[in-house]
Amino acid sequence: MDKEASKSKIIIFGGSGYLGTYMVKASIKLGHQTFVYARPITPQSSPHKIRLHNEFRSLGVTVVEGELDEHEKMVAILRRVDIVISSLPFPQVPDQIHIIEAIKVAGNIKRFLPSEFGVEEDRLSFLPPFEACLDKKRKIRRAVEAYGIPYTYVSANCFGAYFVNFLLRPHEEHEDITVYGSGEAKVPFTCEEDIAEYTIQVANDSRTCNRIVFYRMAKNVLSQIELISLWEKKTGRIFKRTHVPEEELVKLTENLPFPDNVRASLIHSIFVKGDLNYDIGENELETSRLYPDHKYTTMDQLLDIFLIDPPKPAVAAF
Ligand SMILES: NC(=O)c1ccc[n+]([C@@H]2O[C@H](COP(=O)([O-])OP(=O)(O)OC[C@H]3O[C@@H](n4cnc5c(N)ncnc54)[C@H](OP(=O)(O)O)[C@@H]3O)[C@@H](O)[C@H]2O)c1
Numbered sequence: 106m107d108k109e110a111s112k113s114k115i116i117i118f119g120g121s122g123y124l125g126t127y128m129v130k131a132s133i134k135l136g137h138q139t140f141v142y143a144r145p146i147t148p149q150s151s152p153h154k155i156r157l158h159n160e161f162r163s164l165g166v167t168v169v170e171g172e173l174d175e176h177e178k179m180v181a182i183l184r185r186v187d188i189v190i191s192s193l194p195f196p197q198v199p200d201q202i203h204i205i206e207a208i209k210v211a212g213n214i215k216r217f218l219p220s221e222f223g224v225e226e227d228r229l230s231f232l233p234p235f236e237a238c239l240d241k242k243r244k245i246r247r248a249v250e251a252y253g254i255p256y257t258y259v260s261a262n263c264f265g266a267y268f269v270n271f272l273l274r275p276h277e278e279h280e281d282i283t284v285y286g287s288g289e290a291k292v293p294f295t296c297e298e299d300i301a302e303y304t305i306q307v308a309n310d311s312r313t314c315n316r317i318v319f320y321r322m323a324k325n326v327l328s329q330i331e332l333i334s335l336w337e338k339k340t341g342r343i344f345k346r347t348h349v350p351e352e353e354l355v356k357l358t359e360n361l362p363f364p365d366n367v368r369a370s371l372i373h374s375i376f377v378k379g380d381l382n383y384d385i386g387e388n389e390l391e392t393s394r395l396y397p398d399h400k401y402t403t404m405d406q407l408l409d410i411f412l413i414d415p416p417k418p419a420v421a422a423f
Pocket of ligand 1: 118119120121122123124125142143144145154173192193194195197220221222223224261262263264267419
């Protein structure tokens with residue numbers, strides 16, 4: 106196939122955000138014409154966002170300034186693209202209904218990837234605070250399907266750098282590391298650059314239309330204890346492990362205010378119960394099988410990057 110013919114026009118909502126920035130850069134790297142739909146720059150906008158938009162423009166990205174409820178503006182820009190990827194933050198998940206309605210009116214979109222990129226919400230159930238959040242993501246899925254929009258749902262599992270920052274706290278001076286439960290539960294991690302590159306590939310792949318895609322790399326399924334031991338080996342330090350028992354976490358999910366109760370229930374499910382470490386069937390889609398040539402970053406390699414130039418912690422997902 107002609108290489109140019111396989112290139113798409115991709116718009117990213119939330120492109121100035123934590124995951125979105127990786128996504129925009131991956132789309133450019135893989136040669137696609139890239140658009141970002143972002144809220145307008147105002148005198149209150151952060152210098153980071155202003156710099157980022159200038160950087161995007163210098164890379165050839167078309168930055169469209171608009172609000173999520175500006176229907177006509179959204180329809181007009183959607184008519185110029187083929188693929189829509191949303192990496193809006195959790196509080197804006199329900200607002201994606203505006204994108205869905207605009208996609209329906211525009212009528213030309215070949216694929217929509219709603220903002221998911223975490224657990225597979227139609228497969229698992231969690232303690233009530235996290236479950237309530239996932240219900241919002243499920244509602245968006247059902248709206249996409251009801252509108253007959255071609256979709257792909259991505260279950261990227263735990264973001265690598267995001268959770269290294271959370272679990273190991275490499276930016277702080279400390280002697281101890283908190284371990285949730287026994288710390289033995291196996292957890293799948295995916296590094297952010299891989300999430301972004303896989304997602305751009307998935308969005309352009311006919312095999313993934315109207316399917317769920319799992320990101321699960323064999324070398325990146327690690328327990329907290331394994332991750333801490335790896336970090337100790339690399340830093341030459343020994344950290345005191347402070348265990349938070351399961352019962353204590355469950356109580357926190359019941360007593361903490363939102364959004365801390367969500368964080369506690371997420372930690373309980375992922376790190377104590379190991380809920381993300383289920384079998385992926387042969388007929389299900391998994392990226393290391395779909396794209397065997399993609400050389401993903403292992404958590405071991407990611408920790409080497411943290412030793413030299415640690416990626417900055419993200420703002421909390423909830
Ligand atoms: N699996 C994991 O480990 C993990 C970890 C973190 C996040 N996630 C998921 O990844 C997805 C993206 O999260 P993120 O942390 O990357 O998002 P984020 O950085 O918090 O936000 C993305 C962008 O959304 C836009 N935005 C923020 N508030 C808005 C509002 N009120 N109205 C309209 N737009 C708004 C902003 O861009 P503009 O200002 O330019 O509009 C922002 O930069 C979410 O689905 C999240 O749940 C998963």
